[in-house]
Each structure stands twice: as C-alpha cells, then as structure tokens.
Amino acid sequence: MAVLFLLGGVGCAPTTKIARPAGSDVLEEQQWQRIEAEKVYLERNAHLQDLAWRIRTAGVPLCPDDNIRSVGWVWKDTATLDKKDRTLFSGVYGLKDGIVISHVIFGSPAAYAGLRELDVIRSVNGVTIPAANASEVFVKSLEAVSMPMSQQHLVLEVERDDQRVTLDIVPVTTCSFPVVLIKDDDLNAAADGRATYITAGMYRFAESDEELMTVIAHEFAHNSEGHIEKRTGNYLLGSIFDIIAAGYGVNTQGTFGNVGGSLYSQDFEREADYVGMYYLANAGVDTEVVNAFWRRMAIEHPEGIREHYNSSHPSTAERWANLKATHEEIEQKLVSEGVLLPERK
Structure with a gap:
C-alpha cells in the first residue's frame, strides 16, 4: 500500500482538466446500452431459431428417437424474470405480464396461424394460464399436444392490443433439440x-x-x-x-x-x-x-x-x-x- 501511495505521488498523470458528466448521464447511458445490446441479442437469437427450424423439420429422418410436435415460437414468462432481466425485457418489448411471445419462427405453424410477436397467451385448449406459476401450467398444457404420435390441434386464446384472439395451430413433427444463443x-x-x-x-x-x-x-x-x-x-x-x-x-x-x-x-x-x-x-x-x-x-x-x-x-x-x-x-x-x-x- 505504501508503494502504491508513493507511486501515486511521483508517477506521471494526465495534464488536462477532463470534463465530467452528471452521474445521472452515466446511469442513463448504461441502461440505453444494456437495452440496445439485448435487442441485438434477441434479433440474433430469432435469426438462429429460424435457421434451426429448417434443420429441425427437414432432419426428422435423422433424429427418429428425438421427435416432438412443434409450433415454432419463442416465449418468455415475465414473472420468472429477475429485476434486471425484467427491466431489459420491458425495455425491448414494453410492459407485458404473462407468457409473452418474443418471436414467431418464419415458416412455422404458429406463423401460418397468425400468431404474432408480443401476443400474450391466456389459455391453451381451454386451460387458463394463471398469473402465478404460469410456466408450469403452460408447459403442462402443451405436453399431450407435443407427443410425436398426437393428432391434437393447439387452440390458443391470446391477448393482443387489449383484444382476445383465438388461434388454431396444427403442430408439425420436428427434431426435439432446441438451440440456445450464448452471450x-x-x-x-x-x-x-x-x-x-x-x-x-x-x-x-x-x-x-x-x-x-x-x-x-x-x-x-x-x-x-x-x-x-x-x-x-x-x-x-x-x-x-x-x-x-x-x-x-x-x-x-x-x-x-x-x-x-x-x-x-x-x-x-x-x-x-x-x-x-x-x-x-x-x-x-x-x-x-x-x-x-x-x-x-x-x-x-x-x-x-x-x-x-x-x-x-x-x-x-x-x-x-x-x-x-x-x-x-x-x-x-x-x-x-x-x-x-x-x-x-
């Protein structure tokens, strides 16, 4: 510690009087950068999902033991997000509560059925998705439909711009492997x-x-x-x-x-x-x-x-x-x- 103090007293230092911003400017810029970085991440992840979909659907003969019926979406339960992630999510998508669709995969059954980004899932095949434990109820409601031999449709009630819209989606068989973009x-x-x-x-x-x-x-x-x-x-x-x-x-x-x-x-x-x-x-x-x-x-x-x-x-x-x-x-x-x-x- 004494050596550092000594060096601080005799070492070379900047000679200009650097302009210093208000502390709030730094915090505001940090938040802006975080949100913009999250937007880029989500755009890249969506792109990756679209590409993976082509392989997952066309590659079914190569994954006979790992099949699932899929609709082609990316969703997020906002209730499970911590404070930091919730702030980022709302900064990108706005304030949404529940199971929020963050991406609809290009060429998927969900896209053909008319599902849209920012739709909020309110019920699945007549099962209401509650505010609490939404993920657990939502995933469970998809189990029977997702089975490889199932013939069931997926009837969704979604909230969109303060309206309720009902969609009928017919899942297709794909390889079951999800793709995750790591930061x-x-x-x-x-x-x-x-x-x-x-x-x-x-x-x-x-x-x-x-x-x-x-x-x-x-x-x-x-x-x-x-x-x-x-x-x-x-x-x-x-x-x-x-x-x-x-x-x-x-x-x-x-x-x-x-x-x-x-x-x-x-x-x-x-x-x-x-x-x-x-x-x-x-x-x-x-x-x-x-x-x-x-x-x-x-x-x-x-x-x-x-x-x-x-x-x-x-x-x-x-x-x-x-x-x-x-x-x-x-x-x-x-x-x-x-x-x-x-x-x-």
Whole structure:
C-alpha cells in the first residue's frame, strides 16, 4: 500500500482538466446500452431459431428417437424474470405480464396461424394460464399436444392490443433439440444430448446463413447419434477400474474414468461432421459451403491443423478432407435421386 501511495505521488498523470458528466448521464447511458445490446441479442437469437427450424423439420429422418410436435415460437414468462432481466425485457418489448411471445419462427405453424410477436397467451385448449406459476401450467398444457404420435390441434386464446384472439395451430413433427444463443465471445458451439448451444462469437464468425446452419447441424448430429450418452457410458466403464484399484489401496485419481471418457472422441467428431452434412442436405443446403467454412476455422485455430493424437478432435485438415468426401457422396445420391441418409455399418 505504501508503494502504491508513493507511486501515486511521483508517477506521471494526465495534464488536462477532463470534463465530467452528471452521474445521472452515466446511469442513463448504461441502461440505453444494456437495452440496445439485448435487442441485438434477441434479433440474433430469432435469426438462429429460424435457421434451426429448417434443420429441425427437414432432419426428422435423422433424429427418429428425438421427435416432438412443434409450433415454432419463442416465449418468455415475465414473472420468472429477475429485476434486471425484467427491466431489459420491458425495455425491448414494453410492459407485458404473462407468457409473452418474443418471436414467431418464419415458416412455422404458429406463423401460418397468425400468431404474432408480443401476443400474450391466456389459455391453451381451454386451460387458463394463471398469473402465478404460469410456466408450469403452460408447459403442462402443451405436453399431450407435443407427443410425436398426437393428432391434437393447439387452440390458443391470446391477448393482443387489449383484444382476445383465438388461434388454431396444427403442430408439425420436428427434431426435439432446441438451440440456445450464448452471450459469450468465444468461437464455440456445443451439445448436451438434449439441446444445442451456439456462442455469440461463433454467430459473428459465420459469414452466411448456410455456415450458421453448418454449426447447428454438427451439434444436432452429436445429439441424435447419442454421443454424449456414449461418452458418459465410457467414462463410467473406465471408472469401474478406478474403483477396483481403490479397493487395493491404489489411488488412480480417476485416470481410467478419464481415459474411458475420451474413448472414440475423435470418431464421435468425425461422425458428427458426417451426419451433420446430411442434416444440411435434407434442409436443402448445398454442402459444398462447408469446405470454405472449415478452412476459415483452421486459420482461426492453426494449432489444430496438425494431427494431435491426444486431441479430442481430428485435425482440421483431416476434417476438411472428410467433409469434401461426404459432399461428393451426397452429390452422387442427389444425381441418382437416392435417399439422403448416412451410410450405416
């Protein structure tokens, strides 16, 4: 502390008399910036949902065990928001209470039925959505309609500009994986077996809708191929040997579990690349776009260009070559009017 005081007394300092604003100016600008940043985030998230919808609907043959009937909306229960998020939400959408529709996905049943942004859901198939525990009641009211084999329509009563409007929506079957835009500048994407996560950094890195769809399709493939469950199973299998070793007084520090968890890691990435290309093809995307995208990814991560045997991913050079071969395989199927499904062992 004495050193800092001494440096403060003898160090070089600014020589101008800086104009200082009123404290309220800073607070007002902070709020403006937060709201504008939230608007950009919500616009990007809406765009991502529109792109993911194309893959979710066209990719149903690739996710036979992960189907759900969907209507194509993004909603928010304002009662569950904390004070900060509620302020942001009202700053973007205005003061709304209840289950508020924040986005209607382009080309979805909800869009065709006439659902609009800022509609507030007041009842679902005759079930009133209460002010308290709205999310719980709302989600429960959708369960039967969302089942893959269901034939039910979704009858909504929505509040719109002080009027009540009734809408009849017929859900369609889609892959069940939601897509979440993460407020993170890292160049990354991930899957957890149920959902797909795309960072804001990855969103900005992609130069086209097709490149964003490439990222989504790869993570969808991780989910539909069960890679997360398989990795967990491999980890647990390896952990058995850690337990056995512990019984003999040997502390392996989880070595066998970690080794088990990394088994087939590179092969899982290869498979996600391969199956992801079929998700794109089924959605009508020219899979040749992937080549340029992966080359740019390699430039951003030059350490991945050379093969590393202890890496969880194949080299970017190998992945590019594999994707090129997959593109050629898909092109042959398109020419011969073959079924656009991955080849299985």
